[in-house]
Amino acid sequence: MRTYVHIAPKATPPEDARLPAAPRRHDPDRRARLVRAALDVIAEHGVAGTTHRRIAAAADVPLGSTTYHFASLDDLLTEAFTLLADTVAARFAARLAAATTREQACEAVVDLVVDDAWATPRTLLLSYELYAYAARVPAFRRVMQDWMGKSRTALERHFPPETARALDAMIEGLSIHRSVDRQPAGRDEVRAIVARLAGSPLTLP
Incomplete structure (x- = not known):
């Protein structure tokens, strides 16, 4: 004698009981944040220690975001170093643009050396990394050349x-x-060097 067991179909939850799909995070600044984070990682670990994982962690984004936005690590490094170069070059140009006479221009050059107008410890460290990497990877020389x-x-x-x-x-x-010298050149010494190179008479402000 056969015994039949009735299996009730699974009840379908009402529409309002179903969990909605997780909304996609709106993060329009993610790509730019990855570029900025790359500079932070380079400053801390050097180019040799810079990885997709460290950059993603510094930017607080999923690891896959780095390869989604950039075809390779070198592409990301190129944009990071370009950001560095453009930022420093703009600061450099702004200081010189404020000068209206040759004497003021010479003093602006002195400021660029003495007052850390561009050569902050972080910027210098990143510059060292760019120089070293460009020496090994010729494609990065374009970033240096554009900056110069x-x-x-x-x-x-x-x-x-x-x-x-x-x-x-x-x-x-x-x-x-000056960043490593035991007795860095002072303003008067730098001013004399600038005057000699510029062919200007040495005048004190």
């Missing part, structure tokens, strides 16, 4: 091209030396 071009253009508002080139190299080199 903007700096020289700002200087050429007040000085001939060859003088602008010399002053640009002096600003960067002397800023680096």
Whole structure:
């Protein structure tokens, strides 16, 4: 004799009892935040220690966001270093643009070296990383070249091209030396160097 067991169909919950799908997080700034976070990670760990995972953690986003927004780690590093270069170049240009005479321009150059107008410890550290990475990965030299071009253009508002080139190299080199020198060059010494390079008589403000 066969026994039949009746299995009741599963009840379908009413529409208002179903859990709604989790809303997608609206985060229009995510890509830019990843770029800024990359600079933070580079400053802390160096390029060699920079990974997708560390950048995602610093930006407080899922790991997959880095590969969603950037084709490779080098693409992300390129944008990060470009942001650094553009930010510093804009600050550099603004200081020189405020000068209306050659003497004021010379003093602006002194400020760029002495007053940390651009060469903050963080900026210098990131610059070292960019220089080293560009030496190993030629594609990154374009970022450096564009940065140098903007700096020289700002200087050429007040000085001939060859003088602008010399002053640009002096600003960067002397800023680096001052960051590690036991007795960094003071304002008067830097002013004398600028006057010599610019071919201007030394005047005290």
